[in-house]
Amino acid sequence: MAIGEAACVSVHGANRLGSNSLIDLVVFGRAAAKRAAELVKPGTPHEEISEIETQKCIDRFDKIRNAEGDTGTAELRLAMQKTMQSKCAVFRTEKTLKEGVDEIRKTYDGLNSLSVKDKSLIFNTDLVETLEFDNLIRQAVVTVDSAYNRKESRGAHAREDYPKRDDQKFMQHTLAWCDGKETKISYREVHKSTLTNDVQYFPPQERVY
Amino acid sequence: MVQINLPENSQVKKGKYFEDKTGSKNLRKVNVYRWDPSTGENPRIDTYEVDMDNCPSKVLDILNKIKNEIDPTIAYRRSCAHGVCGSCAMNMGGKNGLACTTPHAEIDGDIDIYPLPHLKVKKDLIGDLDGLYKQYQSIEPWLKSKSESKTQEIIQSKEDRAKLDGAYECIMCACCSTSCPSYWWNGDKYLGPAVLLQAYRWIVDSRDEERQARLKKVADELKLYRCHTILNCTSACPKGLNPAKAIAEIKKMLATANI
Numbered sequence A: 001m002a003i004g005e006a007a008c009v010s011v012h013g014a015n016r017l018g019s020n021s022l023i024d025l026v027v028f029g030r031a032a033a034k035r036a037a038e039l040v041k042p043g044t045p046h047e048e049i050s051e052i053e054t055q056k057c058i059d060r061f062d063k064i065r066n067a068e069g070d071t072g073t074a075e076l077r078l079a080m081q082k083t084m085q086s087k088c089a090v091f092r093t094e095k096t097l098k099e100g101v102d103e104i105r106k107t108y109d110g111l112n113s114l115s116v117k118d119k120s121l122i123f124n125t126d127l128v129e130t131l132e133f134d135n136l137i138r139q140a141v142v143t144v145d146s147a148y149n150r151k152e153s154r155g156a157h158a159r160e161d162y163p164k165r166d167d168q169k170f171m172q173h174t175l176a177w178c179d180g181k182e183t184k185i186s187y188r189e190v191h192k193s194t195l196t197n198d199v200q201y202f203p204p205q206e207r208v209y
Numbered sequence B: 001m002v003q004i005n006l007p008e009n010s011q012v013k014k015g016k017y018f019e020d021k022t023g024s025k026n027l028r029k030v031n032v033y034r035w036d037p038s039t040g041e042n043p044r045i046d047t048y049e050v051d052m053d054n055c056p057s058k059v060l061d062i063l064n065k066i067k068n069e070i071d072p073t074i075a076y077r078r079s080c081a082h083g084v085c086g087s088c089a090m091n092m093g094g095k096n097g098l099a100c101t102t103p104h105a106e107i108d109g110d111i112d113i114y115p116l117p118h119l120k121v122k123k124d125l126i127g128d129l130d131g132l133y134k135q136y137q138s139i140e141p142w143l144k145s146k147s148e149s150k151t152q153e154i155i156q157s158k159e160d161r162a163k164l165d166g167a168y169e170c171i172m173c174a175c176c177s178t179s180c181p182s183y184w185w186n187g188d189k190y191l192g193p194a195v196l197l198q199a200y201r202w203i204v205d206s207r208d209e210e211r212q213a214r215l216k217k218v219a220d221e222l223k224l225y226r227c228h229t230i231l232n233c234t235s236a237c238p239k240g241l242n243p244a245k246a247i248a249e250i251k252k253m254l255a256t257a258n259i
């Protein structure tokens, strides 16, 4: 069962800023909780997780904890923040995004020279921040690549070189696969019908101010 | 005279000295309490020379600068950086406060940064708040109402709502409780100002139906009456609240109520 952003229920057909998370919380959070209460008996232990999976987590943890490179996490994080802010902000163009696509990969390569100075296992915030960076940099790569490939404007993705929304090509979810700094971008149809006859389908309209 | 010695491993030693590498002319010395339980070593005070020309105005900015640019091993809690989450509470220049709202310009001379006083330390500037959270849990900080109606709102008048002002703003940072001498001595039994302020917040909530039971619960020699109106709590509160007054109100309610 997945809830919240991970569920990607696509209430509005696309992820609409502001109201998506609230609906996720109030409607789907409640529905998921009720369903979970039906399905799960209190006190049931979690099913056994295969050792291959747990080993993957431990390997990642150990690799990062024992990182002995020469670049601190804070330095890489700042580089990532700067790239995302200047090349992948709300208003973007082909040029900035292309630069971002290249630049963020340089920061990604920094993963090879990471340094974690605190090796302890109690409240190790150096380690936590590095694990966070490891998550974020992958997220950043996927974000710039997705934005670069979406040649239209929609919601908070404002392409100055493609100011109009293009429903023909892009009324679709972006699907992204991330394998290191290699990504594969694909698309999935949005739902264009309701699940009951109580309400009709609302066709999307341009957002004007 | 009785001589009391501290146990050997509790003595705070002089630690490392981190000299400035930026060549800045505007330096301040920052002394930070460090302790890593996994090393078996004594706590120590590390000193950092910090370039103040490139440092924003709050004590938290100094710590971030140290962590990001000088020594990533230093551990402290922080989250919102806007004085609303309560996680960066610590002792700076001898005073409890939130690192993210305390301007370093207000501290004269070298800047001493310690964990909140009289808590067990988990690591560096991180105090152990488990005891405080258990006490918080013990006052059952949620609305208790027998009304079965699940579809109707419980209405509250503006006057009744106003009674919560000065109590609901508490962010449970523990600056008050850890500045209270009574809490230092009897922290295992005395609830302390932070938790008593929260107890008060539910006692005066017009929608709550367990007022009597709540009062009875805190009416205990040690839970409540260890407060001797020293008022350290009120001067420590970074949100400008007055827990001492709330405690006095509870005492007053108990003195006049028939419990």
Ligand code: SF4
Residues within 6 Å of the ligand: B179, B180, B181, B182, B183, B192, B193, B226, B227, B228, B229, B230, B231, B232, B233, B234, B243, B244, B247
């Ligand atoms: S007024 Fe009471 S709670 Fe506040 S510091 Fe003094 S003894 Fe502690």
Ligand code: SF4
Residues within 6 Å of the ligand: B169, B170, B171, B172, B173, B174, B175, B176, B177, B193, B194, B197, B236, B237, B238, B239, B240, B241, B242, B243
């Ligand atoms: S009363 Fe003030 S000092 Fe005490 S926990 Fe609440 S916000 Fe912090």
Ligand code: FES
Residues within 6 Å of the ligand: B077, B078, B079, B080, B081, B082, B083, B084, B085, B086, B087, B088, B089, B098, B099, B100, B101
């Ligand atoms: S970081 Fe949230 S109160 Fe200081």
